[in-house]
Amino acid sequence: MEIGIAFIVLAGFVLINIIYHFFLARVGFYKTTQQVKSQDAVSIIVCSKNEQENLKTLVPLLLQQNHPNFEIILINDASIDNTLEVIEEFQAIDDRVKKVDVVNNESFWGNKKYALTLGIKKAINDKLIFIDADCKPASNSWLQIMADGFAENKSIILGYGAYEKKKYSILNALIRYETGITAIQYMSYALHGNPYMGVGRNLAYTSKQFYDVSGFIDHMKVLGGDDDLFVNQAATKDNTTVIIEPDAFTISKPKNTWSNWWTQKRRHINTASHYKAKHKFLLSLYFISQIGFLTAAILGFIIGMNWMFILGLVLLRYLIVWLVIGKGLSRFRESDIIPFIPLLEIILIFTQLGLFLANAGKQPKRWK
Structure with missing residues (x-):
């Protein structure tokens, strides 16, 4: 039962991620x-x-x-x-x-x-x-x-x-x-x-x-x-x-x-x-879905979920990410970092988490 719930949770986070990235595809395919x-x-x-x-x-x-x-x-x-x-x-x-x-x-x-x-x-x-x-x-x-x-x-x-x-x-x-x-x-x-x-x-x-x-x-x-x-x-x-x-x-x-x-x-x-409440909600949900995806995938392996199911969901998610984010980065002339998207995404997620925790304490007081 725990494995079944873990699979549903992982699939849910993957689905949210995919929906977000279809939304973000607008830049990469935008016609000026x-x-x-x-x-x-x-x-x-x-x-x-x-x-x-x-x-x-x-x-x-x-x-x-x-x-x-x-x-x-x-x-x-x-x-x-x-x-x-x-x-x-x-x-x-x-x-x-x-x-x-x-x-x-x-x-x-x-x-x-x-x-x-x-x-x-x-x-x-x-x-x-x-x-x-x-x-x-x-x-x-x-x-x-x-x-x-x-x-x-x-x-x-x-x-x-x-x-x-x-x-x-x-x-x-x-x-x-x-x-x-x-x-x-x-x-x-x-x-x-x-x-x-x-x-x-x-x-x-x-x-x-x-x-x-x-x-x-x-x-x-x-x-x-x-x-x-x-x-x-x-x-x-x-x-x-x-x-x-x-x-x-x-x-x-x-x-x-x-x-x-x-x-x-x-x-x-x-x-x-x-920010306005609706923007804070949407941006927070995206960030939570990223952390949730990584956490659910790791826990799936730990509790013994079929590795092929995990791998399939992970590959599906990263395929969408590579297509959408890669297309957007190409528009911004940043094609050289496209192969490293998974690594950079993980580093950025945990960096952002650390920034939130750091700012929960003492916040900066000057712009420069």
Whole structure:
């Protein structure tokens, strides 16, 4: 009887996993439509805290973007290096560059959302496109393609932020896998009419949309969430679209040590508890089904379940995962990690579990 129940439990988790992955298949098989090139003026917004070297790389790439009308808002968020001086140097040589110098105050010390709000208020254009200081556009067409997403009354555009590749590094492969999985999820949800997050290193929305929801005010005291919590609050099936064109990706420098990546993920994962209830339920169920699948498969072997039944269910589940996640990762130009999906998935599941447990204690207090 115990074996029969164990088989039903394992089969149940496999079924939930398969249903989820059919849902997530939307990204891998999504057909993009040709957009009319937008001529509308846009504002690029970059929030910088101690980013003097990264700005020297990023700003020239932004100035080279193939778009007819744009400005660049460079925010110095109370840096202690020469970020402000670098911004002023670019401002002196190109009038498209605008400066916002943020001085910490007692109420909003170290709060990125406060700095971004000042940058948004500085922008003269309604259409805002965000990129992080440690990123670079994948091409000179990045800005144009992202701006084209504002067509058909769309006010929130979700882009993909990739990470640089490093050979023979498990950490780098895990970072890129986690990034790809996250994008497959939030873009699939959006394509199904249920958007719940985006990433600030490649995100766009209108200032009207920002002011319509009173900006970040509802979660100003939450560390992080200038991207995902804003999208979770403001995005709907009608006002949100995704951009999956490789030329519209941004590319960031990944963390080089496990400790630095762990600290970064602790900040990011803290915001998920503030999502809408339906999103927390769906994302939690998916995570539980992953852990449940692994646990049920191991227990099945321990209690003597027919190994052929276990193997059959495991192979069925991973076949679906490989097809769906592999297709999505290919869209994001991450094909080299597809063979390692099972290993990376297991590492990520237990890493996420550890992050939840770590954040149940003392949570991070600063964004950088």
